[in-house]
Amino acid sequence: MSGSSIALKALRKDFRGTAAVDGIDLEVPAGSFLVLLGPSGCGKTTTLRMLAGLEHPTGGEIRFGERQIAGPGISVNAAQRGVGMVFQSYALWPHMSVQGNVEWPLKIARRPAAERRRRVAEVLDLLDIGELAKRYPAELSGGQQQRVAIARTIAPDPSVLLFDEPLSNLDAKLRVDTRAELLRIHRATGATSVYVTHDQVEAMSMATHVALLRGGRIEQFGPPAELLADPASDFVATFMGTPAANVLNVEVKARRAVFDGHDIGRIDAALDGRRVRAMYRAESLRLAGPEASITATFAESAPLAGRFVITGTLRTRSTQRISVITDAPPALSPGDEFGVLFPERPDRLFSAEDGTVVSTAC
Numbered sequence: 348m349s350g351s352s353i354a355l356k357a358l359r360k361d362f363r364g365t366a367a368v369d370g371i372d373l374e375v376p377a378g379s380f381l382v383l384l385g386p387s388g389c390g391k392t393t394t395l396r397m398l399a400g401l402e403h404p405t406g407g408e409i410r411f412g413e414r415q416i417a418g419p420g421i422s423v424n425a426a427q428r429g430v431g432m433v434f435q436s437y438a439l440w441p442h443m444s445v446q447g448n449v450e451w452p453l454k455i456a457r458r459p460a461a462e463r464r465r466r467v468a469e470v471l472d473l474l475d476i477g478e479l480a481k482r483y484p485a486e487l488s489g490g491q492q493q494r495v496a497i498a499r500t501i502a503p504d505p506s507v508l509l510f511d512e513p514l515s516n517l518d519a520k521l522r523v524d525t526r527a528e529l530l531r532i533h534r535a536t537g538a539t540s541v542y543v544t545h546d547q548v549e550a551m552s553m554a555t556h557v558a559l560l561r562g563g564r565i566e567q568f569g570p571p572a573e574l575l576a577d578p579a580s581d582f583v584a585t586f587m588g589t590p591a592a593n594v595l596n597v598e599v600k601a602r603r604a605v606f607d608g609h610d611i612g613r614i615d616a617a618l619d620g621r622r623v624r625a626m627y628r629a630e631s632l633r634l635a636g637p638e639a640s641i642t643a644t645f646a647e648s649a650p651l652a653g654r655f656v657i658t659g660t661l662r663t664r665s666t667q668r669i670s671v672i673t674d675a676p677p678a679l680s681p682g683d684e685f686g687v688l689f690p691e692r693p694d695r696l697f698s699a700e701d702g703t704v705v706s707t708a709c
């Protein structure tokens with residue numbers, strides 16, 4: 348089986364009258380890697396569970412290819428949807444060997460013995476665990492158990508693979524390796540994958556499409572690079588990116604941006620008299636000495652691909668966190684004062700009322 352396209356239309360799920368998923372519309376082609384991204388409680392897992400058939404939508408519909416699998420009066424049984432789900436926990440059958448575990452879903456599906464043997468060998472090989480076939484779960488490391496669990500999930504050849512934060516209990520190094528491994532499996536199976544995470548680095552490195560959710564709704568949907576380059580709201584700008592962009596509340600006075608009484612630069616857009624949220628990417632700011640007109644208290648410096656991310660808190664009325672990218676490591680200790688130089692214009696302006704884009708030509 349190969350992947351199927353996925354379409355969600357006005358998808359909604361209420362729990363006791365409160366919307367966990369509040370009208371989601373999106374469509375991805377077969378073979379996509381869709382990441383559902385967003386802060387805790389935004390509705391990611393509920394959406395995934397509706398795709399799996401573990402929750403029934405309160406409203407709207409779900410289609411896999413031409414097939415409607417959930418909607419008004421329709422609810423295709425979870426086992427008939429052609430989905431495979433990868434969880435954080437492995438839940439292997441302890442009394443069955445690796446081979447037995449992987450073969451189990453094929454037995455349930457009443458596949459002939461010869462086909463089962465061929466398919467088990469194929470997926471053990473794909474996961475590179477062929478030599479573990481006779482072992483029992485208690486004789487495997489955590490990483491090996493996860494591979495067996497994934498082999499078992501893909502054995503029946505699902506057209507949609509669902510992942511619920513599968514990397515969240517791995518250490519940093521293993522996360523990076525496993526990310527690459529999951530992508531390889533996604534490609535090898537040809538399935539359409541839907542992956543839940545609150546980690547935007549994971550989203551950026553794996554997704555063909557990202558849906559950033561907030562309060563049960565889609566804040567922005569598109570390829571990951573588009574959310575970074577063209578954030579549709581201040582929420583997106585402060586969620587995406589390593590580090591995320593700085594967004595400051597400014598007043599526009601005589602075409603100048605005034606932050607906490609400090610003039611920080613020009614605003615060419617005709618917004619005089621308005622309060623707006625001005626975005627300055629960390630790479631647009633520069634570090635200066637403590638004699639600069641705006642200074643910050645140094646918190647930490649972290650290396651990033653040969654450069655350094657300096658974070659601190661502006662020494663202004665509002666305690667605004669600020670990130671600046673520099674080429675050289677700063678000679679600063681926590682608590683030291685450093686100057687922040689703003690570019691001539693902000694990178695983007697958002698509405699102070701609803702966070703939507705007011706101007707990109709600032």
Ligand SMILES: Nc1ncnc2c1ncn2[C@@H]1O[C@H](COP(=O)(O)OP(=O)(O)OP(=O)(O)O)[C@@H](O)[C@H]1O
Pocket residue numbers: 362363366367385386387388389390391392393394545
């Ligand atoms: N079975 C349930 N009964 C009542 N409320 C629920 C139920 N499941 C989820 N919710 C609520 O729905 C909202 C969305 O939950 P969901 O688990 O989908 O969020 P999430 O984005 O996956 O969060 P996290 O990243 O913390 O797992 C939350 O407010 C949650 O408390």
